[in-house]
Amino acid sequence: MPRRPIRDLPDELISQIAAGEVVERPASVVRELVDNALDAGATQIQLRLLAGGVRLISVEDDGMGILREELPLALRRHATSKIANLQELESVGTMGFRGEALAAINAIADCAILSRAQGQSQAWMLDGRSGELKPVARATGTTVEVKELFFSTPARRKFLKTDTTELAHCVEAVRRHALARPDVDFSIWHEGKLVEQWRACNAHANQDDPEKVELETAVKTRLEDVLGAEFIQQSVAVTATSSAGVRVWGRAGLPDAARSRPDQQFCYVNGRYVRDKVLTHAARSAYEDVLHGHRQPVYALFIEMDPTRVDVNVHPTKIEVRFRDGREVHQALRAALEQALAAPRAQALAHHANINVNASESLAASQPFNTAKVMGYQTPMSFAPSIFNRVEEPAHDFISHSSFESHTPANEAEDWPLGRALAQLQGIYILAENKQGLIVVDMHAAHERIVYERLKSQMDATQEAGEQGTYSIPSQPLLIPATFAATAQEVTAAETHVESLAQLGLEITPFSPQTLAVRSVPTSLTQGDVVELARSVLAELMQHDASNVIQRARNELLATMACHAAVRANRKLTLEEMNALLRDMERTERSDQCNHGRPTWRAVTIKDLDTLFMRGR
Template sequence: MSASTPLPPRPIRELPDELISQIAAGEVVERPASVVRELLDNALDAGASDIVVRLSAAGVRMIRVEDNGQGIATADLPVALKRHATSKIGSLQDLESVATMGFRGEALAAIAAISDMSVLSRTADAPHAWQLDARTGELKPAARAVGTTVEVRELFFATPARRKFLKADATELAHCMESVRRHALARPDVGFSVWHEGKLLEQWRGQPDGAQALTQRLADVLGAEFADQSLPVDHQAQSNGRTVRIWGRIGLPDLARSRGDQQFAYINGRFVRDKVIVHAARSGFEDVLHGHKQPVYVLYVEIDPTRVDVNVHPTKIEVRFRDSREVHQAVLHAVENALAAPRAALAASSGEPASPMSAAGSQASATPDPAARAAGWQQSGLHLPTRAGTGGAGSDGFGAMWPSRPASGQASGQAVAFGADAPTTTGAQASVQTAQEAMRPWGGGEASADLAADTAALPEGHWPLGRAIAQLHGIYILAENSQGLIVVDMHAAHERIVYERLKEQLDQARIASQPLLIPSSFAATPQEIATAQNAQEALAALGLDISALSPKTLAVRAVPTHLGQADAVELARSVLAELAQHEASRVLTQARNELLATLACHSAVRANRRLTLEEMNALLRQMEQTERSDQCNHGRPTWRALTLRELDALFLRGR
């Protein structure tokens, strides 16, 4: 390497003010949408209830934001444009508990440094408005109602390099719209309209706070599909006397997308992109969304402001939590809880909602457009009694008829109906069970025996998934409920039921096992034999007993009780193949759910199995009581509903 003599140091100089401002502006304003974001933040901070955004050339030529907020006093107008000038905080203590969107006193100065900006404003006690031209500093009287208009022209005119980085107009316009959308979702009580080139693009009316307002805003911004096919979230987590509240709506797994572009998370009203929340929400969907699908959601996190640092990112889109675990757990549980309750039982119209959000679901589904909905069958449109102890509502008279939902990890008599080990199996039932041994519908369990217990829990007319009427092509169960027709994918549904039950058992100790009268032996590969030897403990926990019969043969001597008729050899092979991929000691923690899913898949009722109506009804009752039973283990829906109204719409039948 040739050593080159270092150059003499260049003198250190202070930068000119204008350049300082332009550098600072670069951090805050990346594109027109950044200006829209800052101006909307300011309008909301000023208490506006109506905001109009006007754009020209996707905001590059002009962005104008008009609000009806409190306005800026004339004497303050020039100050508002100065760097580090703000009315929102005055001390470090204020900063640490800031509740406004703005706090740096930088946005207007930054925008003014890279555009042609003017501010027109009038306060309630002023006889008329004043307009300040940021470039010339000229202040002149003007006409305007109380509120503020900020107009930004020729963005980046002074920094052409930046301007070159802008994308096509359509892209920049989309980013601007996204900014408006994020704010609109945060504040359903505020009206927003957006104009582009003199054309009205969107107009969302504000309504006083409440469930109706939020439902309407979600439908406006994210579409009727989301409003219709989403579940309310409302969860309050307490730890060490502190409360984190999470509410909002999450899209049904059906709505999941390949990208995470429909995930809106807010912390104390501020839109954020936060890894903790994204991860927690995705984890909450883990059991119903497989692969790389991304859920859709709007989640609002309310947390003591002193426990979040909002001053970590120039555009404030990232935050730092004092205790990110606390937030992670709260979001995870909020999502899990919302997903766990079987929808058939929960899509209830109830009296007084516990929170604005919990009513949103019934609101949305109460106003379906039959023609539009007939095209895509719904899962959430049932109007059924809420079960006691779920959803926080449910004092509608039906609640008492429901057995309370078993908490996860806690086996419940009513919930375990298909298993021979069901704790509710009484002597009388057991004898029925033996009599019916020959026709075991789903393996070890007994449909008909437990049917009695289930139907006793709820009168027939109130079964959310209805009364089975037929089986279609050996795949689907057709059922009739008070709203119309229910179609159930029987394998998918049963798979979920078995899976949830296996999970419960494994949580408690190990999966109940049943020896085979005649062991099933099969010719095994050396790897299968090695795995069987190394993973005895894991196999036992899973309810399997597999051991070598000879150097080239394995024998399956016991299988999980639920698995009844599953092909023992096929099952053993799949489980061994999966075990082989993991380190034996960690398999039950790392691959637990996949293993259980494999077991469940093998034991679930197969297509083309003829079922009796009683068996079908038993399956439906099981679904109503099993967590997450609206999706199979692979995230596909297990049932769909078609209401009479929708049927009528299909047949153009007026009612």
């Protein structure tokens, strides 16, 4: 990294730089100082704190350092080495560019900068109060010490929380940097004790694209170090580039890993941690179909895009950005996440013989059966592309038989990820056996998802084939129309929504003022209770009283239909039907969650069972 001089920004540039308060609490100082260390090319960064950072924040780095004659400039407002003109501001690649942070911090605390510039034999210390420069001893790099934050503004100091809380915020600030920079060592000390330490990881380069793969592998290791092994186990890799050239990579937590608070949602734009509504919304909508309710997904996502298409100069702390085309980024992120989350996981599971189970040794001995813990939801690290299969053509039966051969050789059956059906339990669960042990499937939940995905892809298929607005789900007339007693509202709804119903593959016409007749239903749903299906769809349509209801509430409508068409509890299934359902699950996107975001299956491995029975192996 070539050294650039620290210069005053030109006045016209100063006026363009988002102004405002930078320092709110110790963590704000930490963020700015770590930004600076990274911009200086540091490979090791140490943070030392006293009293949650209020008494001391010291950030030491091994970066390129600051020349003696430039030390006073570093503390001057609007003096920076990072940009010199507007053009550079528009494509800025460093964390900093405003030349304000050190000046702002120096105004509210006792500051000192100790630095030895690369190639220099002497280190110097600048006292921020007096401006005095003294020779000191240290290796190449910089230490910035900030003491007694808000010493002159007691009112501000009052707003600070306890030391523990402020410390947590400081750690979080470093964590955000650390996730994006696995090539840098970070350590955090509080009151002389080591609080966190994340070592730089040297991932092995891949021959095809050394740089990219190395970073991604390293980030995965760093994510594991910082967020825990569970984060990696419970997440899938994301990697996609949109047609607009927006690249999205990282890891997306499985629906099962969702939390009650949004505290593990990390988004980076060109390496900078940001909080952005467009990104949060895009992620939220990608999870919509697999995660319902108020659960918060976890993810660490890195967005790489043309820097001139994103403005980082909109907020004084640079935590917010403005995209030139928000839609372009929204679509890229959403599509990348949806793709990663859609793949059914059972297939990949089967290829990972060495499955992680988190049933602890003592569990079975000391506690009652803890299902949540023993049935550790297992997650592969990556997927073979072959499992991105489309949903099969609709089968005419309740549950498709197309995929199941009753006389499959046993060795082939062993390879089925969700195993071979053994029995039905309490009319609710299917029990199946695979190589690793037992698979338990919630049959209604699983079938509901399969039907839902099938309906969605049928609608998509005709939409792609036909002209705009002419798409519909393939339907089949009933030999004998099913009539039912209807309310006046139901009759009105059937009359006003003829077109919408047709798109949903339904034909429901008045038979008498109080009777409706179901004449056609979707081909794939002929075996269900067609009257219940008709009633629930009409009820749904009455709620969305609008002409473009299919566009607006398509997924809700299809989910309602799927719920009514799916196999109900207590319906006896033959082994053949159970196996057919399992094979359908293995092929169907998002089949690991039901339409309401709950899991459709769990695995109990032989190891889990051994633990339960305290059976040593």
